[in-house]
Amino acid sequence: MTHPASPQSRVAAHLPPNEPGPHSKRLGMIAVVATFGGLLFGYDTGVVNGALKPMKEDLGLTPFTEGFVVSALVIGAAFGALIGGRLSDRFGRRHNILMLAGVFAFGTLGCVFSPTWEVLGAFRFILGIAVGGASVTVPVYLAEVAPFEKRGSLVTRNEVMIVSGQFAAFVINAIIFNVWGEHSAVWRFMLLIAVLPAFALFIGMLRMPESPRWLSSQGRDDDALAVLHQVRSPRRAEAEMAEVHQLAEEEEKAQTGGWTDLAVPWIRRLVFIGIGLGIVQQVTGINSIMYYGTQLLEDSGFSADGAIVANTLNGLFSVLGITVGIMLINRVNRRTMLLVGYGLITTFHILIGLSALLLPDGSVIKPYLILVFVVCFVFSMQGTLGPLAWLMLAEIFPLKIRSLAMGVCVFVLWMTNAGVAFGFPPVVASLGIAPTFFIFASLGVLSWIFIVRYVPETRGKTLEEFEEEYSAAYSARR
Template identity: 70%
Template sequence: MSQSAAVSPSIDLPENKSGPHTSRLGLITVVATFGGLLFGYDTGVINGALEPMKLDLGLNPAKEGFVVSILIFGAALGALIGGNLADRYGRKHNIMLLALVFMVGTLGCCLAPNWQMLGLFRFILGLAVGGASTTVPIYLAEVSPFEKRGSLVTRNEVMIVSGQFAAFIINAILFSVWGEHEVIWRYMLAVAVLPAIALFVGMMSMPESPRWLASKGRKQEAFEVLSQIRSPERAAAEMEEINALSTNGDSRPTSSWKDLTTPWIRRLIIIGIGVGVFQQLTGINSIMYYGTQLLQQAGFTSQGAIVANTLFGLASVVGICIGLMVMNKLDRRVMLLGGFVLTTLFHLLVGLSAYFLPESAAKPYVVLSLVIAFVFFMQGTIGPLAWLLLSEIFPLHVRSYAMGVCVFMLWITNATVAFVFPPIVSQFGIAPTFFLFAALGVLALIFIGTMVPETRGKTLEEFEDEFKAEYS
């Protein structure tokens, strides 16, 4: 398949001129991405809540690892379940259900009397995180015009990193003011109830995905939704393209493991798994989960580490905002390859500085600066692009199901890296750990360069049609 920057749609789509539909689409994006905000907050809050949590519940290292990682394993399962439910019952329905699960999981964690109950509700919370990580990007991709799909889907990643940043800031403030109270971690976690309520209430008035409606034969409803979020001429033309794909038999309202064994779909699954796994093998979530401990290992005091850790969240937000500005102007492959080149470079620099620099007052700040640069470039390129590509490459009839499989593998990799990162750093030190990440970055560059297709400038239906024609 050609890797050209842009291809004209298979049906000549008129320009989607601005109008009331533009504001409607903007509101849909804001409301849906509260799922990303919850994803970010609930994965980032443990970074600062862990120390008082350990004291309050008497966690030993094994229990600590269980409480941290159980959410990630829940997210892996939630991605599979959420993808299946989104295909069966709809994207909007699934997001509203996930909002309720977020509420239950959060309140259960806040009120947990012991580590066993905390682990149970962290797992429930993980189901919501995983489901949101699958469903929200797909929903955004399916309501977005292809010209703006990159920036609109990427706003979910903006909210994810904003949620993590908010968690770091709130943790630092609460710890600085009331850090002597062992129960402070419960208040850190409780904040997440508010955006969960906002997500549930907001989605009540949002429309269902027009492409999901069309896949279920509800084409009049699909056209009515498109008419809300497109200009009249554009809505009619997009509906014609969706109908054409359906007429050709490419849009079936079913999804199962058998669908994933079709050769061209199987190739997309391999690509999706590779993109998701290599995103996690950058080690970004090791920084998001254990940034405070990493900085202490580098030489910061406990108080200094929790404050300096907020800079990782700031770098994430600034990086993704800059990435958002160029997302629709550069090819996905160019940004993805460039991102892995830069993150691999900074992995090497972190390792070299940790290994060769003599112990001094300046060394912790050098390591901090290089890790901040890694986080900045990672979140400005690889972070959002992985989720964007996963939302774009799969055919409609298996989109949520297939993405669920890929995100399951992403979360399993996330959990594995999170589990092995602390003992590797403790046993071997910062330098060998980051050298390992650099080696994995080289493998990622080879995979992206040889396997990942270009999706920019194509409708979801056109990309499906082209890829199927080439690899069937």
């Protein structure tokens, strides 16, 4: 998730340069440890991909209960995202990440030893709370610890770690399945691996500092200055601390929005646009591939061993796609990137559907052609809409209502994710691959129309400029 400029950018010009020194190494270590939260996010959402087949056989899952087990984590993530920000505001970013590491470990072990699909679903929900909490806490912690010059690069590391965690899950699943695939409980070993980064996150965060911004907001200025001295050059630490009070006062005055602000028509419209962005990102079906890619490839004609190995390409091209997306995100207009991305996504949906429909079962080329088009879809999605939807959600809302609006939109995004995750197995089971991807293509066309008609351009504008221009333009249309 990329965070745009904030009030810090208005005082950045007054700060001395942050010269390199021992503090640079300390900051790098903080980023490595904290982004283990993103790695866990990715691994726990991706590990079910290769684990589903042996899990179905061991626990007797039907398409309905399979969708329940997968979507339970995503529903938990929706609620974790809602409460995670509040907990980190109250108890501190570091404290919240430590707690989440414990929940990650507890939820993982509960899943590993689950005797039935009902128990597994319950622990997947608990694991989802940790995933959702990490999705809102880790980026905020990185943004508040990092100097403004490095904030973008450090925060986007978390997004890279998320897709890297999914890729790691696909690779580890392939290795474990090909070595111990004959054992009915092999899926439990796949899930168990997630305990290792959870322990690493907990142990590592014990040695990491609290966010200086949060410490200052609690009146602990001496502690905040001590942390800044760890991650800034001496002159920069003193100067930045002097700005913290001014920034805190500005944000305290500005972040006073509530539900009553939705009575303002242009603000209400932006919230609906934000909700729409969350929905259209998820109805691409990207997480159907992240959760069920191995099963999809097996249905298309690969053997079980071949499908789980071929699925690692989805993880690899997800990482490559988001890397390209981060390189393009500040060079191409947001709307252009969205429209081109959705054009590519919808095209590959149609090609997947046509390949499944027109090529006969048993055809040698059919599974490989579907794999190529699925990989192209994943790359296009992660290179455009994947990171861009999060960025635009952070850019379009006025500061006074940003926290509330982001919470609402992210909740809807996660719930849409859960709906797609729950519905994908029974839809494929009843309709087949081709009709399922034609449905995704139809939703893609509707999403493209939504972007053309409603989504504004935000690139090249400060948050204040966008707010002023959009409110004025909306009033002029009335």
